[in-house]
Amino acid sequence: MVIDECRAAHRIHTKNGRVIGVETDRGRIDAPIVINAAGPWAANLAATCDANLPIFxxxxxxxxxxxxxxxxxxxxxxxxxxxxxxxxxxxxxxxxxxxxxxxxxxxxxxxxxxxxxxxxxxxxxxxxxxxxxxxxxxxxxxxxxxxxxxxDTPDGNPIVGVDPRVDGLIVAAGLSGHGFKFAPVFGQEIAAIIDAGRMDGDLDQFKVSRFLD
CATH class of the missing domain: 3.30.9.10 (D-Amino Acid Oxidase, subunit A, domain 2)
Incomplete structure (x- = not known):
């Protein structure tokens, strides 16, 4: 595994409704799964693939x-x-x-x-x-x-989980000042999504779709 620090992500690339990579300040990275954990910049990044998030x-x-x-x-x-x-x-x-x-x-x-x-x-x-x-x-x-x-998010709770609008896109942002308390669980559940395609725990209160219904 390679961890590439200090690289800014500018755009999420998609094709036919699915994630195919990320454009950074040092070139493109192809990937079948993208986790949008850009904090205060998460909404701007999400907008590049038409998956708007109510984060400010x-x-x-x-x-x-x-x-x-x-x-x-x-x-x-x-x-x-x-x-x-x-x-x-x-x-x-x-x-x-x-x-x-x-x-x-x-x-x-x-x-x-x-x-x-x-x-x-x-x-x-x-x-x-x-x-x-x-x-x-x-x-x-x-x-x-x-x-x-x-x-922050409108209801003051994080947005964590699969974004149903774009295949391969996972969100972990909008922590609203207290998401760090849940960080170990969020990390564990996101790993479960990547590994098995589903969460092991019940994090429905944090799902992306609560702002889409």
């Missing part, structure tokens, strides 16, 4: 909050509260990562023209949101940020 990239930011008076032996656990619109996890001692669950903080973006920056006012707002639940964070100061993007 969304901005995701995490503020780093640093306590001025750390309490080493009482670290907060990982925590999520949708009603208050935030999640939190401990990082290094006295440092917490705070992200947003508020829809207004997660706008669609172009992953090819994305600026991974979070301004200080937004970072402070995230920290203050968490401080309303955890008093010890009230004296925290912004200590940086992490900014990236998700590949």
């Amino acid at each position: 990239a969304s901005r995701q930011s995490v503020a780093i909050c640093r306590l001025k008076s750390p309490i080493e032996d009482e670290r907060l656990p990982g925590y999520s509260e949708r009603g208050s619109g935030f999640y939190l996890r401990p990082d290094t001692p006295s440092v917490y990562m705070v992200g947003s669950l508020a829809p207004d903080d997660s706008e669609p973006i172009d992953p090819d023209a994305f600026r991974p920056r979070m301004d200080g006012a937004t970072s402070r707002r995230y920290c203050e949101r968490a401080a309303q639940r955890f008093r010890r964070l009230s004296d925290a100061s912004p200590g940086g940020s992490r900014v990236s993007f998700f590949d």
